[in-house]
Amino acid sequence: MSKIIKEKLTDLGYHFIPETYLQNGDEYYFRNQQFPDYGKFRKLTPEEIKVLVKNDNYSNNWDHVLVTDKFLPEQIQHSKFYGLVRIGDMDDVYLNFRDLRLPCGIYNSTIVSSDFGSTVAIHNVRYMAHFIIGEEVMLANISEMETSSSAKFGNGILKTDDVEERRIRLELCNENGGRSVLPFDGMQAGDVYLWSRYRNDEELQHRFQEMMEAQFSPHHGFYSEIGHHSVVKNTHTIKDIKMGSHAYVKGVNKLKNLTINSSAESYTQIGEGCELVNGIIGYGCRIFYGVKAVRFILSSNSQLKYGARLINSFLGDNSTISCCEVLNSLIFPAHEQHHNNSFLCASLVKGQSNMAAGATVGSNHNSRAADGEIIAGRGFWPGLCVSLKHNSRFASYTLIVKGDFLHELNIRFPFCLVSNEAATNRLIVLPAYWFLYNMYAMMRNTSKFQSRDKRKFKNQYIEYDVLAPDTVNEMFDALAEIEKAVGKAYCDENTASDIQILGKNILFSDEKFAGKDILLDNVEFSRRKVVLAKPKEAYVTYQRMIRYYAVTQIITFLEKQSFAELQTLISSLPATRSLFENIGGQLVPKTKLDTLLVDIRENTISSWRDAHARYHAWSDLYIEDKFKHAVVSLAEVTGTSLSSWNGQFMRKLVEEALETRRWIFAEIEGSRSKDYQNPFKQMVYDSYEEMEEVVGRLEDNDFINRERKGLLDFEQSVKKALDSLPA
Known part of the structure; x- marks a missing residue:
């Protein structure tokens, strides 16, 4: 029962x-x-009070309405003031924002214990209590603005004597709350990732919470804030809000318990019909048209629009969700999700991902309990009307063909295509699909995500290249899986006991696989067959792309330094490849990450700001770490020791890298040109010329032309590298 107190x-x-x-x-x-x-600030003079009363203003204590010497009582009209109110400098001007022109002053409003910066325009605010308003702020047609004495502004903290049940948690990755984290202003995807893992390490989990709580005061009495130069109009309810400068809010239903970061360089906009509760909003975000978000973090330069629902989730930088529903998910930067029937639940998606129309990733109709979790490497793409089941795991750049996948999946092959073969009821896995059949879409990813990265301060290196330590390590794992599958297919009682060696020998032979099924184990939790398609083509392509990745790093090195310096450097490198982990879009050597966790446990890292400083330090060294990884990867894929490398060996690999780059460009151009040659693509146009007018000419394609120039530049780099190598 509601209790009204008199x-x-x-x-x-x-x-x-x-x-x-x-x-x-x-x-x-x-x-x-x-x-x-x-x-x-000073008290009002008797003459000023007379003018205020004449203008139909009221206060329960005019002595507690404080003003500056630049006070214009004529610009306070039809308003009521209760408690201590401080009004900054006033001027005989109006403020103009996008054709909204409001005279400065306070009009037709009820103000309770609030402060105002200089030159504000406050119109028709029916009730404002315990707010601090910045300079040159415009507020118009707002029903309710209030603050509670225990306001937390979206942070997962408790105030003195609060009960634990009042704490805000983000229940990520799993519907049962077993990976929940406490949100805080400034929280990055890497923070959330680390906190949501290592759940059996009680000491580490305790330290994570200590680090968060140390950033905030447990005391009561902080006021809500509207930052300088912000505009809020035609809005219903605003409660417990900390809003930065230059924000623009219009037509919103409810903003409650939020931190809204905004600045002149990266201003945030929130539009019509939105209801946002218990969240943190990053710089430069756009939220429009009926969005519902509850218990969430929206990272910088991201968008929610057209009725999107974001609940118990973290969305990384430079991402967009339109229309769709996302629940209990941790999503790394550069995620795209559109169409009203896309659904993403209880997932860890490691960025650069795309949810197609009709995709259903996790829902509890296919389980006897709350949804478990899906883990997907970067570049995850469930296609049209795909339905996936928890628990499943996918390597980077997995594309899933339309269909219902009724069983748990463990896809260990990066850049692969996964599909149901309905006629035979088999699962088909085609590794290296993107390189073999759609190079245009694959290679366009790197430049596409780089151009969409709108961060003003790029002090954290987010890896967008499709060929990077994480995907290369996955390709090495996939090579071993292919070898085992082929070896098992050809193994009998007379063959060697090591099926992986057998498979490797067969893959390097002239053996043809036509008519012979190569089957995979432990890919799908079912009794049906899982077929490895085109194993030899995939095997060769993986190896080729690993060599290309490694040699391009070495070519970059040789542009600035000599081969002798390269030999000196590689002589000190370890013999084994480094493991890398994707923490929030940033790739980190596993050894460095382990050191960070030790430092957190031992309180050497005492705050999340310290942890972020470590992230930034890693970013500064990432190119060096990537180079070292590339060199050791090249030694492994070629089967040569680092000490045996000479000019002849390197020359051969550099020349091969050039051929690979030419092949990549040919595939990019060829895969795009198919759209212009397909008669079914052409049939909706009256002529080829009309098609070009509508979709653009192939020769004007910006990405292809940039890749063509990139190839020419690469050829020059190769020439320099070859000239620097000893004969």
Whole structure:
């Protein structure tokens, strides 16, 4: 039952903080830190009070309405003031924002214990309590603005004497809450990833929470804030909000318990019909048209629009969700999800991903319990009307063909195509599909995501290249899987006991696989067959792309340094490849990550800011780490020791890399040209010329032309590298 309490009108605007929680007996202790007085405020003169009363204004104590010497009482009209109200400098001007022109001052509003910066325009705010308004702010047609004394602004903290049940948690990756984390302003995808893993390490989990709580005050009495130069209009309810500068909010239904980051360089906009509760919004975000978000973090330069629903989820930088529903998910940067019937639930998606129309990733109709989790490497792409089941795991750049996948999957092959063969009821896995059949779409990813990265401060290196330590390591694992599958297919009682060696020998032979099924184990939790398609082509392509990845790194090195310096450097490298982990889009050597976790346990890293500084340090060294990984990968894929490398060996590989780059460009151009040669693509146009007018000419394709120039530049780099190599 709702309980309405009656109190004296003279008390309205006072006793915001319960007496138990006062600091030094001062109700305004934290308010004065948020809005310093600097001695510029004074009481009203009798003449000013007369003008205010004449203009139909009211206060329960005019002595507590403080102003500066630049006060214009004529610009305060039809308004009520309760408690301590401080009004900054005023000017005889109006503010103009996108054709909204409002005279400065306070009009037709009820103000309770709030502070105003200079030159504000406050119009038709029916109720505002315990807010601090910045300079040159425009507020118009707002029903309700209020603050609770225990406001947390979206952070997962507790105030003094709060009960644990009031804490905000993000229940990520798994519907049962077993990977929940506590959100905080400034939280990055890497923070969430680390916190949501290592659940059996109680000490580490405890330290994560300590680091978060150390950043925030447990005390009561902080006011909501609207930052300088922000505009809020035609909005219903705003409660417990910390809003940055230059934000633009219009037509919103509800904003409650939020931090909204915004600045002149990266301003955030929130539009019509949105309801946002218990969240953190990053810089430069766009949220429009009926969005519903509850218990969420939206990272910088991301978008929610057209009725999107984001619940108990973290969405990484430079991402877009339109129309769709996302629940209990941790999503790394550069995620794209559109169409009203896309559904993503209880998943860890490691970025650069795309959810197609009708895709259903996880829903509890296919389980006897709450949804488990799906883990997908970067570049994850479930196609049209795909339905996947928990628990499943997918390597990087997995493309899934339309269909219902009724069983748990463990896809260990990067860049692969996964499909159901309905006629025979078999699962088909085609490794290296993207390189073999759609190079245009694959290689376009790198430049596409780079161009979409709108971060103003790129102090964290997010890897967008499709060939990187994580995908190369996955390709090495896939090579071993192919060898085992082929070896098992040809193994009998007379063959060697090591089926992987047998498979490798067969793959390097002239053996043809036509008519022989190569089957995979432990890919699908079912009794049906899982067929490895085109194993030899995939095997050769994986090896070729690993060599290309490695040699391109070495060519870059040789552009600036000599082969002798290269030999000196590689002599100190370890003999084994480094493992890398994707933490929030940033690739980190596993050894460095392990060191960070030790430092957190031992309190050497005492805050999340310290952890972020470590991320930034890793970013500075990432290119060097990637180069070292490339060199050791080349030694492994070629089967040669680093000490045996000479000029002749390197010359051969550099020349091969050039041929690979030419092949890549030919495949890029060829895969795109198919769209122009397909008669079914042409049939909706009256002529070929009309098709070109509508979709653009192939020769004008910006990506292909950039790749053509890139090939020419690469040829010059190869020439320099070859010239630097000894004969």
